Amino acid sequence: MGWDADPAxxxxxxxxxxxxxxxxxxDDVLTDCASLALALPLPATLALLRSLAARPPAATLVFDVxxxxxxxxxxxxxxxxxxxxxxxxxxxxSGPAAADAALFRDRVWTYEPxxxxxxxxxxxALIAATGARPVPVAAAEHxxxxxxxxxxxxxxxxALAVRLGRELDEPEAAALCGPGxxxxxRLAGSSWLMWDGIFAQNGQxxxxxxxxxxxxxxxxxxxxxxxxxxxxxRWFAQAARAVARLNQNAPGNEPR
Amino acid sequence: MGWDADPAxxxxxxxxxxxxxxxxxxDDVLTDCASLALALPLPATLALLRSLAARPPAATLVFDVxxxxxxxxxxxxxxxxxxxxxxxxxxxxSGPAAADAALFRDRVWTYEPxxxxxxxxxxxALIAATGARPVPVAAAEHxxxxxxxxxxxxxxxxALAVRLGRELDEPEAAALCGPGxxxxxRLAGSSWLMWDGIFAQNGQxxxxxxxxxxxxxxxxxxxxxxxxxxxxxRWFAQAARAVARLNQNAPGNEPR
Numbered sequence: 091m092g093w094d095a096d097p098a099x100x101x102x103x104x105x106x107x108x109x110x111x112x113x114x115x116x117d118d119v120l121t122d123c124a125s126l127a128l129a130l131p132l133p134a135t136l137a138l139l140r141s142l143a144a145r146p147p148a149a150t151l152v153f154d155v156x157x158x159x160x161x162x163x164x165x166x167x168x169x170x171x172x173x174x175x176x177x178x179x180x181x182x183x184s185g186p187a188a189a190d191a192a193l194f195r196d197r198v199w200t201y202e203p204x205x206x207x208x209x210x211x212x213x214x215a216l217i218a219a220t221g222a223r224p225v226p227v228a229a230a231e232h233x234x235x236x237x238x239x240x241x242x243x244x245x246x247x248x249a250l251a252v253r254l255g256r257e258l259d260e261p262e263a264a265a266l267c268g269p270g271x272x273x274x275x276r277l278a279g280s281s282w283l284m285w286d287g288i289f290a291q292n293g294q295x296x297x298x299x300x301x302x303x304x305x306x307x308x309x310x311x312x313x314x315x316x317x318x319x320x321x322x323x324r325w326f327a328q329a330a331r332a333v334a335r336l337n338q339n340a341p342g343n344e345p346r
Numbered sequence: 347m348g349w350d351a352d353p354a355x356x357x358x359x360x361x362x363x364x365x366x367x368x369x370x371x372x373d374d375v376l377t378d379c380a381s382l383a384l385a386l387p388l389p390a391t392l393a394l395l396r397s398l399a400a401r402p403p404a405a406t407l408v409f410d411v412x413x414x415x416x417x418x419x420x421x422x423x424x425x426x427x428x429x430x431x432x433x434x435x436x437x438x439x440s441g442p443a444a445a446d447a448a449l450f451r452d453r454v455w456t457y458e459p460x461x462x463x464x465x466x467x468x469x470x471a472l473i474a475a476t477g478a479r480p481v482p483v484a485a486a487e488h489x490x491x492x493x494x495x496x497x498x499x500x501x502x503x504x505a506l507a508v509r510l511g512r513e514l515d516e517p518e519a520a521a522l523c524g525p526g527x528x529x530x531x532r533l534a535g536s537s538w539l540m541w542d543g544i545f546a547q548n549g550q551x552x553x554x555x556x557x558x559x560x561x562x563x564x565x566x567x568x569x570x571x572x573x574x575x576x577x578x579x580r581w582f583a584q585a586a587r588a589v590a591r592l593n594q595n596a597p598g599n600e601p602r
Contacts, residue, residue: 178521178522178523178524179524179525180524180525181525197524197525198521198522198524200521200522225518225521227518227521227522231518232518232522235513235516235518235519235522236522238509238510238513238519239510239519239522239523239524239527240522240523240524240526240527242506242509243506243526243527243530244526245563245566245570246502246506246530246563247526247530247585248566248581248582248585249559249562249563249566249585250498250499250502250559251584251585251586251588251589251592252562252581252584252585252588253494253498253555253558253559253562254494254495254588254592255584255585255587255588255591257491257494258588258591258592260491262481262483262487262488262491263491263494263495264591264592265434265454265456265481265483266434266454266456266483266488266491266492266495266496267434267495267496267592268434268435268436268453268454268495268496269435269436269437269453270496270499270500270503270533271495271496271499271592272592273529273530273532273533274499274502274503274529274530274533275585275588275589275592276529276589277526277529277530278582278585278586278588278589279585279586279589279590280582282578282579282582282583282586285578285582286575286578286579289570289573289575289578290573290575293570293571293573294570294571296570297566297567297568297570297571298567299509300563300564300566300567300570301563301564301567302509303505303506303509303563304560304561304563304564304567305560306505306508306509307501307502307505307556307557307559307560307563308556308557308560310501310504310505310553310556311553311554311556311557311560312553314501314545314549314550314552314553314556315549315550315553317545317546317549319542319545319546322538322541322542322545323538323542325504325508326504326534326536326538326541327538328507328508328511329503329504329505329507329508329511329531329534329535330507330534330535330538331511332507332508332510332511332514332531332534333507333531333532333534333535334535335511335514335520336507336510336514336520336523336527336528336531
């Protein structure tokens with residue numbers, strides 16, 4: 091049973107079999123469901139959690155999937171059935187047409203280890219049932235690292251697409267873009283609706299990561315300009331080691 | 347018939363059926379083949395072209411696949427069978443184990459429109475036979491744009507992997523990397539052997555592109571810090587338009 095602010099999304103989800111039935115109203119869903127999954131942009135998640143905390147529903151599990159966990163935890167204070175979670179999955183596409191039964195397979199899906207029982211065990215079981223790997227990550231730790239591991243790649247992809255966009259009037263520019271540019275600008279197609287709230291909440295941490303990457307790029311530009319091949323070779327080796335460790339630790343994420 | 351400086355690569359190519367037979371020596375291949383494909387790092391391509399230009403072989407088609415076309419054109423001066431080409435395809439993997447019969451399917455493969463006949467037509471026919479789209483792009487135009495469309499994404503991916511590598515001792519860092527980080531750092535696994543020569547030849551142009559991206563990132567960091575949501579929203583929209591135009595113009599490159 092589901093509800094969405096946009097009736098077209100609800101109709102699409104019903105049509106694809108992602109829902110058995112649409113709730114008549116948001117209140118119907120909140121009242122009738124034993125487990126509540128909040129899959130909304132961050133500000134809407136916070137607003138809904140605050141209203142649920144004020145008048146807790148009968149549900150024995152309420153969980154969210156937003157990209158920051160500390161603000162969510164705070165908004166849900168007083169809601170014992172709540173478990174903050176974050177599936178480290180998804181793509182630049184959104185809406186029912188982008189639904190994919192294999193979306194979570196072998197992906198990490200984090201959950202708050204300090205959440206109360208029995209909600210926590212129910213969340214872990216639900217996560218495992220999607221094919222994902224439930225991984226306990228505390229909210230503070232999650233938020234400290236996610237600016238680097240998720241928010242920075244988004245900003246970098248967007249920046250690269252913006253740079254490319256300035257040359258696309260050249261007839262040959264698009265022709266000279268290969269699979270490399272395609273994978274580097276894939277995230278740039280992501281929905282602003284999702285990122286608006288993340289940047290509003292986490293702008294300082296993301297900005298710090300973005301500046302740190304800009305600094306690394308400036309160092310590389312200097313090495314390229316002065317032809318320091320040995321520096322660049324060591325730099326490439328460092329990057330290759332990181333990628334190897336990443337593939338080893340998160341095998342579900344290997345490039346497809 | 348093929349030749350490689352590393353006998354293991356030759357053996358692997360024979361085993362996978364990519365070659366019918368290995369040449370006894372490089373000279374055998376250069377003497378016996380009617381069409382010569384030079385698939386080497388850029389410096390080796392330039393050296394071989396210079397020696398072929400000094401003593402032209404009987405082959406009616408000699409073509410290369412290197413990532414810069416002006417230096418190649420210069421090295422091949424006096425070799426009428428030569429056509430500079432560049433398949434806008436490939437991945438971070440290399441060697442016979444990474445061979446893929448579908449590698450060129452629907453990809454752009456550029457060729458020098460000023461090359462002499464009949465070599466030029468032979469190159470176009472060979473490109474089409476791989477399933478790629480032959481696209482004429484003059485060397486100067488190619489080299490002006492490729493720093494942005496191919497060399498910049500490589501540097502950015504490497505930079506991101508270097509940044510990530512500094513945090514991978516944190517047990518949670520790899521777990522919090524999803525498919526976004528995976529596609530953004532895929533290129534960082536590329537072979538230094540291939541990039542060494544490209545950076546040596548094109549370092550100035552690449553550095554300029556890298557600085558330009560670092561500048562765009564600094565602007566974004568400022569907008570994030572000062573919470574300028576409208577600026578960021580326009581910036582996202584600009585990027586999304588670029589990605590849409592890219593997918594439209596290079597349909598073979600859509601993310602897989």
